[in-house]
Amino acid sequence: MTDLDLQKSRASQWFRSLQEQLIAAFEKLEDDGGDLYDGMEPGRFELEEWERGPEQGGGRMGLIEGRVFEKAGIHFSEVHGEFSEEFRAQIPGAEEDPRFWACGVSLIAHTRNPHAPAAHMNTRMVVTSKQWFGGGGDLNPMLSAYRTQEHDDSVFFHEAMEKACAASASGDYPRFKEWCDTYFWLPHRDEPRGIGGIFYDRLNTGDWEADFAFTKATGEQFLAAYPALVAKRMDQPWTDDEREEQMFQRGRYAEFNLLYDRGTTFGLKTGGNVKSILSSLPPVATWRSR
Template sequence: MSQERQQRIKSSMTDPDLNARKTRASAWFKSLQEDICARFEALEDAAAPPLYKGPAGRFDLTEWSRGDGSEDLGGGRMGLMRGRVFEKVGVHFSLVHGTFSEAFAAQIPGADQSDGQFWASGISLIAHPRNPHVPAAHMNTRMLVTSDSWFGGGGDLNPLLDYQRNQAFEDSVDFHAAMKAACDSYDGADFVAMRDHCDSYFHLAHRNEPRGTGGIFYDRFNSGDWEGDFAFTQEVGRQFADIYPKLVARRMNRPWSEAEREEQLIQRGRYVEFNLLYDRGTTFGLKTGGNVTSILSSMPPVVKWP
């Protein structure tokens, strides 16, 4: 590679304006992690006998570094909790950088122009509640930089009982309304397109069925207005942090039967199948040397295949 090309790549990855944007975005993702953890711990505090026993759960926050320690490749802060409301929940922050493998770089826009160099930061969440009446949920937002930069992410709801697994279910209606409110906050965000993208992405092709009742999903989002795109991404996080704890509180005190617990565990298997077979976020984390424990913490704690 010529010195001129090396300098051009270095300049594009260290542009002062871009560096400021990286700092702002990563700070936001980290603060959102802290906010959501606090809200989930408040739900743990609100749980009471006879449905819930034992102490309220608290997040175990663990810093991790990418690579073998010989150079700075970034890292993150893994947040895991096993409580009485949340059987298992992960809320993770990451900030990583380095060079993609040649094969993986071919799949990432702009990576060929940056010789595989990248920077990425984001938050990723998956909540598996103990009560089968409380829907599981997933949310992530991120910023990725190669020779270009963009945002991606979204949130989706995953009810586990048959009577809940339709978009007319009250919790799904309210969740979709929150995601629509995030899209309505910014002219460049098309709720219908992002909702449809979510439905098509979170689909188990081998079963020809949806993973859940949807939400929104967007990727490689760059309208040319970075401030607007960032504001929209922040609003997605705020709306999720507001609506999902309300849905948990709505359902968490409803008793459940052994049959409903069995149905919950079987439906959780669909989540495992999707993440291991189709999820691009899982692939990205593993292909870029991410924290394996953090990446695979999305797996439910107990699951059954009949």
């Protein structure tokens, strides 16, 4: 087994483990929901194995429609094959050799309670004739009162992302925070999707161990921070107006994922599982004027 094979194996095992830990944390929140959820059964993830094609890998899709999480997806994938001709020029190293291997875990969460934020996280490793890590985590409050950098929830989440960056020499919080703010921006609306976090891509510092350690820390800090925020907010009563604002903000979320998200494009153009790729869309949304 080559060094690269060992690295792929270690990364794959970690991503699988992270999926399992996140699923366990979400299901605990489903169990812990209070009086607001009386009469609703705690949700459980439906796990479904899928294949990209013969000898091309696949993954395990995890979807839940629960009482705390109106819709959430936590997905693991490990796929390989060749990029299509029209896509090769967009991927580093693919023009020289179209073969690729990609592995990672992705999460999208839409909570039922408007006070509890939606969130997104993914971590991945990609290999062509080059190799790199990518990912990040960002927070998406649904109510305007929460969508400020000064709000306690924002501060708490950014502190967690800063800790992830501090865990390895590969982390660079100021750079990755700015990258997140720039990436998760809706140009046609001239507004951010949420309050940010960190985002990084094509990370290869020359020290694979440091890059992998940072990627793991990103997942670990998200696991520590986001369920804690949901637990803090999930039992707060909400009004019809707050639910309407949540629906409106979900529409903005959907616009970004369909128009600008590179992960959506990558998944669809590499033969990924369409159901898991588009599970990022909210269960209910509106585009009505407020």
